Amino acid sequence: MPAEEEIREKLRSYVCREIMRREDYPLDDDAPLISGGLIDSFSLVHIAAFIEREFGVRLPDTDLDVAHMDTLRAMAARVARAMG
Amino acid sequence: MPIHSLPILACCAILLLVYYAVPRREQNLLLLGSSYGFCLLFSWPVALLLLAMSLANFALGIRVGGQRGVRGWLRLGILFNLLTWLGFKFAHLFVLRPGGAGSHLGAALWEGGAASLIPIGLSFYVLQAISYLVDVRRGQTPPCRDFPSFALYLAYFPKFTAGPIERPRTFLAQLMQARRPDWGRLGRGAALVLSGLLRKIVIGDTLLQAVPAVFFHRPQKFGGLELLLWLTVFVFGLYNDFCGYTDIARGLSALFGIELSPNFKGPFFAHNFFELWNRWHITLSHWLRDYVYYPIGRALARRFPRPGHAANILLPPMLTMLASGLWHGAAAGFLLWGIVMGAFLVGERLLALHRPRRPARGTPSWRSAFKSVAVFILWSAALVLVLVDLAAVPVFFRRVFARLGTTLPDTRVFLLIPLSLWLDARQERRSGEPFFVSGPLLARALCLAAALLAIFLFAQSRPVIPFVYQDF
Numbered sequence: 321m322p323a324e325e326e327i328r329e330k331l332r333s334y335v336c337r338e339i340m341r342r343e344d345y346p347l348d349d350d351a352p353l354i355s356g357g358l359i360d361s362f363s364l365v366h367i368a369a370f371i372e373r374e375f376g377v378r379l380p381d382t383d384l385d386v387a388h389m390d391t392l393r394a395m396a397a398r399v400a401r402a403m404g
Numbered sequence: 405m406p407i408h409s410l411p412i413l414a415c416c417a418i419l420l421l422v423y424y425a426v427p428r429r430e431q432n433l434l435l436l437g438s439s440y441g442f443c444l445l446f447s448w449p450v451a452l453l454l455l456a457m458s459l460a461n462f463a464l465g466i467r468v469g470g471q472r473g474v475r476g477w478l479r480l481g482i483l484f485n486l487l488t489w490l491g492f493k494f495a496h497l498f499v500l501r502p503g504g505a506g507s508h509l510g511a512a513l514w515e516g517g518a519a520s521l522i523p524i525g526l527s528f529y530v531l532q533a534i535s536y537l538v539d540v541r542r543g544q545t546p547p548c549r550d551f552p553s554f555a556l557y558l559a560y561f562p563k564f565t566a567g568p569i570e571r572p573r574t575f576l577a578q579l580m581q582a583r584r585p586d587w588g589r590l591g592r593g594a595a596l597v598l599s600g601l602l603r604k605i606v607i608g609d610t611l612l613q614a615v616p617a618v619f620f621h622r623p624q625k626f627g628g629l630e631l632l633l634w635l636t637v638f639v640f641g642l643y644n645d646f647c648g649y650t651d652i653a654r655g656l657s658a659l660f661g662i663e664l665s666p667n668f669k670g671p672f673f674a675h676n677f678f679e680l681w682n683r684w685h686i687t688l689s690h691w692l693r694d695y696v697y698y699p700i701g702r703a704l705a706r707r708f709p710r711p712g713h714a715a716n717i718l719l720p721p722m723l724t725m726l727a728s729g730l731w732h733g734a735a736a737g738f739l740l741w742g743i744v745m746g747a748f749l750v751g752e753r754l755l756a757l758h759r760p761r762r763p764a765r766g767t768p769s770w771r772s773a774f775k776s777v778a779v780f781i782l783w784s785a786a787l788v789l790v791l792v793d794l795a796a797v798p799v800f801f802r803r804v805f806a807r808l809g810t811t812l813p814d815t816r817v818f819l820l821i822p823l824s825l826w827l828d829a830r831q832e833r834r835s836g837e838p839f840f841v842s843g844p845l846l847a848r849a850l851c852l853a854a855a856l857l858a859i860f861l862f863a864q865s866r867p868v869i870p871f872v873y874q875d876f
Contacts, residue, residue, distance in 0.1 A: 338711055341757075358762075360678040361693055362701070362711075362753055365720070369705035381698040382544060 327375065328396040334370050335392070339363045349393045354386045364389060371395075377402040405445045407562060408604055408652050409868045412442070413597075416656055423660060428582035429552075435560065435660065436552050442561040443525070450523050457526075458555040460484060461533040462548065469540045469547030481537040489530040492522045493734045527731060528567045529558040531691050536572040538695060545573045553579045560662075562653040566646070566873040568665045569687040575662075583661025592838070596655030598855055599838035603827070604648030606858045607820045609869050611641030614817040621793055623800040627809020631800060634813060638791065639784045640821050642872055643671065646685070649871045651838065670828040675767075675775040677748045680783060688728070697724040717753050722746035737790045737797075744786045 322330075328349060336345045339359055353359045359367070364384040372378055379402060383389070388398050405412060415438070423434055443451035464481040468474055536557070539545040548554040557575050615638045623631055650667040657664045665687050674680035681689040701720040708715050722743070729742025767775075792800050834842050842848075 341759075357675070357679075361697060362678075362716075362720070365698065365701035365705050366709075366711045366716075368702060369709060372706065373709065380542060380544065381694050381702070382539075382542075384698060 324396050324400045327399050328392050330374060331392055331395050335367065338366065347392065350391050352390050354390045371399055375399055375403060406868060406870050407656065408601060420659060424585045431583055432552055432556055432579055436556045439556065439559040439561040439564060442564060443559065446524050453523055454559055457529065457533065458558050461536065462551055462554045465536060465540050465547045468537050474541060478537055478541045482534055485530045485533050489526060492526060525564045528569055531569050532558060535691060535695060539572055548576055562657040563664055566649055566871055567687055568650060568667045569691050570665060578662050589658050589661065593655045593658030595838040596651045596658060600648045600651030600655060601859045602855045603644040603651060606862045607824050608641050608644035608648050610862065611637050611817060611820055612645060620791055621796065623792060623796050623803055626803065627811045628804040628807050629809050630811050630813055631803055635784055635788065637817055639787060640824050644824055645872050649873065670832045672780050673776055673828065673832065674779050675772055676752055676779060678752065680779055692724050692728055696727050712757050718750055721749035725749065733790065737794050741786055741789045744789065748782060
């Protein structure tokens with residue numbers, strides 16, 4: 321099972337490349353993504369699909385919100401918890 | 405009888421005296437009895453249908469939460485709720501509506517095809533019933549085995565006529581705990597009711613009543629500039645009517661120790677349509693997101709992993725906004741409105757795909773203001789599809805673009821628009837708290853006195869006007 325840090329790096333790379341379309345963007349672990357206007361529900365759907373493909377866990381729809389997915393740190397923690 | 409009418413508010417005050425003196429179960433029974441009493445004020449079939457829907461969904465919930473045939477019971481439950489709702493929603497296409505709507509606004513909406521024979525509250529509690537069944541199936545909420553609590557989830561009088569659309573997890577959990585008087589919560593509840601009355605009676609009703617009825621049927625009678633200004637007046641009137649209702653509903657509920665979800669968060673400050681739907685009728689937007697947009701979007705994202713795939717860009721927003729249009733009204737105008745709203749979201753998505761994202765915080769304020777104005781103009785323009793007779797929509801836009809004219813409506817009514825924006829800005833700065841709750845004591849006292857005086861004066865000048873969203 322990958323460590324939380326590894327999950328975070330993979331998520332950072334996906335978000336910068338596919339969602340923000342700026343691979344060199346200095347995305348901080350605690351940068352607000354949803355509340356900061358960087359990602360929206362469209363992006364969350366694709367992040368959830370990426371998590372399913374990459375880590376083999378399905379996050380419930382109700383977790384695709386600002387409370388669980390607003391920062392890379394929160395996302396990685398949620399994925400790690402789902403992986404058990 | 406709307407929840408802001410004096411008899412209802414007086415009944416709430418009397419009920420409160422008893423409510424905090426009894427144990428939890430009796431508190432729920434008191435609220436349930438009062439909620440059905442409230443329904444009976446509309447008509448006994450409204451209460452009977454609500455009871456039938458509550459019994460059916462209660463039984464379905466236990467089946468869905470069981471061990472065998474769960475998926476079949478869930479499908480049956482969703483189908484049962486949707487067919488009941490669709491049956492009533494489309495009934496007006498086959499049956500003549502008895503009598504007319506109360507106000508010229510209601511009459512205009514009916515002429516425009518917005519009103520229907522749908523029993524009051526059904527559009528709202530059907531969505532809550534569906535979310536209950538789906539959440540039970542997903543294991544996010546256990547099946548409720550206490551019928552009075554479940555019946556109260558659907559019938560609770562502050563939210564019965566027009567929401568907020570609550571989720572079972574948060575609402576039912578509150579019913580499991582005894583509510584005790586909490587002065588902070590009681591004060592906030594009273595402030596929300598007052599804020600709602602100010603928005604509804606002083607701003608919303610005044611703006612909506614000012615719009616000439618002929619605006620909805622014969623736009624050719626006006627110059628383009630007049631049409632635009634009346635449209636702006638109507639949009640702010642509609643917003644304050646609905647936001648006022650929500651504040652009153654949340655405030656009354658807080659008095660009974662039950663928190664309801666916020667529905668508005670300064671929608672006219674939104675910089676894009678995605679943000680707008682997170683600020684306008686939030687509980688409906690989030691319901692559509694969780695039960696329509698996400699299931700469709702996630703299924704497509706699994707099949708087509710590339711975010712830029714046409715199916716990913718087009719289908720989820722278009723289908724979600726079509727569902728939103730259908731929920732608002734069974735008429736061609738509402739479906740067209742859904743398509744236009746979906747197209748706005750698709751357009752935004754296409755722009756985002758070809759432009760690197762930047763954090764909203766770094767955007768210059770002039771650019772943010774420009775974006776907010778652009779979103780407001782496009783959103784209001786789309787609203788014309790449901791406000792004006794469909795045949796007159798081309799006339800409306802022809803007048804706006806070709807015959808702008810110089811005639812202006814009575815400008816006094818526009819003074820209420822800055823007040824509405826000021827209330828929004830103040831509430832936004834204070835995380836949604838009504839403005840009577842926080843701030844310097846003297847300012848609060850002055851605001852309170854001015855609001856009470858304004859509510860009293862405006863309420864004296866006209867009869868109680870029902871909420872617009874009650875008709876949905």
